[in-house]
Amino acid sequence: MSAVAPLSSAETPAALIDRLARAGRAAQRRLARLDSRARAEALRAAAAALRADEAAILAANGLDLAQGEARGLSAAMLDRLKLDPARLAGIAAALDQVADLPDPVGQVIDTATRPNGLVLSRVRVPIGLIGIIYESRPNVTADAAALCLRSGNAVLLRGGSEAVHSNRAIHAALARGLASAGVPAEAVQLVPTQDRAAVGAMLAAAGLIDMIVPRGGKSLVARVQADARVPVLAHLDGINHTYIHAAADPAMAVAIARNAKLRRTGICGSMETLLLDAAFPGAPAVVAALLDGGCELRGDARTQALDPRIRPATAEDWDTEYLDAILSVAVVDGLDAALAHIAAHSSAHTDAIVTADDAVAERFLAEVDSAIVMVNASSQFADGGEFGLGAEIGIATGRLHARGPVALEGLTTYKWQVRGTGQIRP
Amino acid sequence: MSAVAPLSSAETPAALIDRLARAGRAAQRRLARLDSRARAEALRAAAAALRADEAAILAANGLDLAQGEARGLSAAMLDRLKLDPARLAGIAAALDQVADLPDPVGQVIDTATRPNGLVLSRVRVPIGLIGIIYESRPNVTADAAALCLRSGNAVLLRGGSEAVHSNRAIHAALARGLASAGVPAEAVQLVPTQDRAAVGAMLAAAGLIDMIVPRGGKSLVARVQADARVPVLAHLDGINHTYIHAAADPAMAVAIARNAKLRRTGICGSMETLLLDAAFPGAPAVVAALLDGGCELRGDARTQALDPRIRPATAEDWDTEYLDAILSVAVVDGLDAALAHIAAHSSAHTDAIVTADDAVAERFLAEVDSAIVMVNASSQFADGGEFGLGAEIGIATGRLHARGPVALEGLTTYKWQVRGTGQIRP
Numbered sequence: 001m002s003a004v005a006p007l008s009s010a011e012t013p014a015a016l017i018d019r020l021a022r023a024g025r026a027a028q029r030r031l032a033r034l035d036s037r038a039r040a041e042a043l044r045a046a047a048a049a050l051r052a053d054e055a056a057i058l059a060a061n062g063l064d065l066a067q068g069e070a071r072g073l074s075a076a077m078l079d080r081l082k083l084d085p086a087r088l089a090g091i092a093a094a095l096d097q098v099a100d101l102p103d104p105v106g107q108v109i110d111t112a113t114r115p116n117g118l119v120l121s122r123v124r125v126p127i128g129l130i131g132i133i134y135e136s137r138p139n140v141t142a143d144a145a146a147l148c149l150r151s152g153n154a155v156l157l158r159g160g161s162e163a164v165h166s167n168r169a170i171h172a173a174l175a176r177g178l179a180s181a182g183v184p185a186e187a188v189q190l191v192p193t194q195d196r197a198a199v200g201a202m203l204a205a206a207g208l209i210d211m212i213v214p215r216g217g218k219s220l221v222a223r224v225q226a227d228a229r230v231p232v233l234a235h236l237d238g239i240n241h242t243y244i245h246a247a248a249d250p251a252m253a254v255a256i257a258r259n260a261k262l263r264r265t266g267i268c269g270s271m272e273t274l275l276l277d278a279a280f281p282g283a284p285a286v287v288a289a290l291l292d293g294g295c296e297l298r299g300d301a302r303t304q305a306l307d308p309r310i311r312p313a314t315a316e317d318w319d320t321e322y323l324d325a326i327l328s329v330a331v332v333d334g335l336d337a338a339l340a341h342i343a344a345h346s347s348a349h350t351d352a353i354v355t356a357d358d359a360v361a362e363r364f365l366a367e368v369d370s371a372i373v374m375v376n377a378s379s380q381f382a383d384g385g386e387f388g389l390g391a392e393i394g395i396a397t398g399r400l401h402a403r404g405p406v407a408l409e410g411l412t413t414y415k416w417q418v419r420g421t422g423q424i425r426p
Numbered sequence: 427m428s429a430v431a432p433l434s435s436a437e438t439p440a441a442l443i444d445r446l447a448r449a450g451r452a453a454q455r456r457l458a459r460l461d462s463r464a465r466a467e468a469l470r471a472a473a474a475a476l477r478a479d480e481a482a483i484l485a486a487n488g489l490d491l492a493q494g495e496a497r498g499l500s501a502a503m504l505d506r507l508k509l510d511p512a513r514l515a516g517i518a519a520a521l522d523q524v525a526d527l528p529d530p531v532g533q534v535i536d537t538a539t540r541p542n543g544l545v546l547s548r549v550r551v552p553i554g555l556i557g558i559i560y561e562s563r564p565n566v567t568a569d570a571a572a573l574c575l576r577s578g579n580a581v582l583l584r585g586g587s588e589a590v591h592s593n594r595a596i597h598a599a600l601a602r603g604l605a606s607a608g609v610p611a612e613a614v615q616l617v618p619t620q621d622r623a624a625v626g627a628m629l630a631a632a633g634l635i636d637m638i639v640p641r642g643g644k645s646l647v648a649r650v651q652a653d654a655r656v657p658v659l660a661h662l663d664g665i666n667h668t669y670i671h672a673a674a675d676p677a678m679a680v681a682i683a684r685n686a687k688l689r690r691t692g693i694c695g696s697m698e699t700l701l702l703d704a705a706f707p708g709a710p711a712v713v714a715a716l717l718d719g720g721c722e723l724r725g726d727a728r729t730q731a732l733d734p735r736i737r738p739a740t741a742e743d744w745d746t747e748y749l750d751a752i753l754s755v756a757v758v759d760g761l762d763a764a765l766a767h768i769a770a771h772s773s774a775h776t777d778a779i780v781t782a783d784d785a786v787a788e789r790f791l792a793e794v795d796s797a798i799v800m801v802n803a804s805s806q807f808a809d810g811g812e813f814g815l816g817a818e819i820g821i822a823t824g825r826l827h828a829r830g831p832v833a834l835e836g837l838t839t840y841k842w843q844v845r846g847t848g849q850i851r852p
Binding site: 029032033118120125127128231252256258259260343361365367371372373377380381386399413418421422425 | 455544554769843845851
């Protein structure tokens with residue numbers, strides 16, 4: 001029932017990826033001819049198959065957990081790997097939710113009639129074959145496949161070795177459910193080897209794989225970005241700034257700073273650098289709230305004068321994504337100094353200002369060139385679900401195609417449809 | 427007056443490109459703060475400077491032409507290189523036209539208010555620094571710079587050695603005109619060396635140059651696509667098909683086939699393969715019209731039965747972009763066979779159908795996955811001007827960011843602006 005093609009012993013990783021990618025592309029063309037309702041029904045059938053396979057999937061996951069413990073994986077890694085009935089139900093429910101999302105394929109972006117009568121339309125179409133390279137979270141197998149299929153794309157999944165049994169069991173269930181609804185088996189393929197050369201072959205498969213999405217830690221993303229010949233949708237860092245302007249509401253500044261840093265410290269949208277305007281009278285209260293909340297602060301000389309508990313920052317701190325209860329803090333002299341600091345150190349993920357001055361807010365929104373720019377809100381809102389996209393395949397800090405949280409629309413491109421009545425060019 | 431930085435003798439090409447790119451990025455940030463009207467005025471000032479420098483530019487062009495003749499350039503190359511008062515006036519007029527185009531920067535793509543009151547907008551912003559690598563046409567110096575500046579981008583121009591004096595003279599005029607209107611000099615830079623290693627350095631400058639647009643022949647585009655670590659906007663080939671369906675109007679089929687192939691044979695939108703439905707009764711007339719128009723036809727066995735003047739095609743012909751009065755022709759059995767031929771051989775540039783059957787036309791529009799898909803029109807309309815874009819920086823056959831003719835909108839990306847009133851994430 002599985003769409004995992006057997007790996008012949010003589011086949012190199014590059015030949016394997018070539019074969020899987022060609023099969024995936026062919027399946028995508030058939031998938032693209034299914035209508036939106038059929039693709040949604042297939043996702044619901046896949047969700048049902050996941051629920052039906054609960055025992056098999058949890059047993060496979062138990063194997064992975066046992067191996068992980070034997071290999072000495074950290075508690076955090078084991079937690080990311082672990083499935084239980086509630087988590088599996090959540091994965092299945094997410095498939096149903098993606099099925100309910102509006103389908104971007106076929107949407108007309110714009111249309112125009114030329115003076116010669118030609119009617120031109122730009123219409124959204126799937127990108128083609130998406131490669132997903134991910135680490136220990138087995139839910140990515142289902143989540144990423146669902147977003148790709150909902151938008152008419154085929155997907156080639158390459159999960160981490162820690163989750164190999166879980167991924168195979170989840171993939172087998174998905175494949176059975178999708179096939180029952182008429183989706184070609186090769187539309188969702190799992191790379192059937194843990195040979196790391198297969199990852200290299202995916203990254204090199206320009207023209208066969210249309211886009212790669214890495215899902216995992218910084219070292220994975222850095223490797224993918226460094227080596228890929230295929231376009232990559234990703235962010236490497238979330239070095240996110242919150243600038244508290246002189247005219248910020250003091251209570252709002254405290255609430256946003258605490259939330260942006262401490263609600264969850266390990267997500268890519270968390271604040272990593274706080275910029276305090278020298279003219280903001282509430283700075284000591286913001287600093288105290290963060291310190292009292294258990295956050296380590298590393299500041300420049302002017303910041304240290306605010307509170308003796310602030311440690312000295314090194315040059316490196318301004319370019320560090322802590323993903324922890326640690327924050328770099330600087331005092332800046334006004335908006336221009338804040339903009340200069342952000343231009344020099346931001347990773348272009350999410351930068352925010354807190355201010356009651358609308359003109360200052362608008363300058364910040366216009367001049368900070370990050371994927372997401374916020375006024376008077378916590379940077380922890382940087383998330384596809386919070387943005388109303390229903391889900392996300394990832395957050396992109398590149399400048400082309402799609403930026404910020406990317407969901408179904410970012411998994412499409414467009415083509416020009418031209419309807420004539422016999423026009424020839426003079 | 428020129429923005430060309432002097433090349434220190436000790437500076438490697440990589441160091442040169444690094445320096446120019448950093449200067450260009452810094453200038454782009456200042457450029458982005460100019461409003462739309464100021465950028466348009468700057469282009470008009472640049473057009474005026476080109477007109478004022480006519481004598482100097484034509485003298486520089488004369489040097490290039492003399493060198494080109496001495497180096498034995500072909501007549502076609504010399505013609506592409508040559509400027510005269512009329513051509514220079516056309517280049518200046520094109521700058522004025524780009525100044526008149528609507529500015530995409532700041533356009534709000536969409537906006538939504540979340541249940542928590544956050545207001546999210548996607549707003550168009552410039553991509554950043556665009557690299558243009560081009561061959562002998564000196565008009566590209568002005569045209570590409572104008573499109574980049576109109577959309578708020580800085581540009582790094584690397585022209586061919588044949589046109590070095592012309593490019594420098596045009597660039598000097600542009601730089602003077604732009605500076606008079608407040609555009610930073612480094613917003614338009616000409617790479618001041620013909621060392622080919624500078625091209626390699628541009629292609630490797632990921633993170634410094636945001637997008638490369640090659641403008642020139644197939645070998646240039648192929649080299650750029652093969653070596654670039656920076657995203658490339660380009661098309662390699664225009665292997666464009668026109669399929670004459672059984673239900674095509676015979677007179678329309680003749681007119682479109684002749685125009686698509688023979689109006690101009692050397693442009694990327696010209697037809698390179700004609701697919702004749704076996705059930706189309708007008709096939710002999712289409713074939714005769716092309717042969718009588720001076721076109722060499724290379725066909726499969728069934729095609730050769732239509733007219734003895736058709737030569738046998740080799741397997742290679744189906745994948746050849748002739749850019750000449752040569753055409754490959756095949757007889758196909760119905761829409762599905764035509765779709766299969768196109769899927770196998772198209773370069774995804776522009777493919778067309780001629781038919782009076784709307785259902786067939788819609789299937790063709792839906793299932794052919796090329797950047798441009800046409801019904802009952804000549805593929806020679808594949809052009810930014812004809813599409814109403816006012817100009818084009820190029821035609822893209824890649825799948826991400828922008829497809830088909832690309833003008834100002836394709837030179838922008840977007841950012842998310844989020845306006846809150848103190849929201850924190852629960």
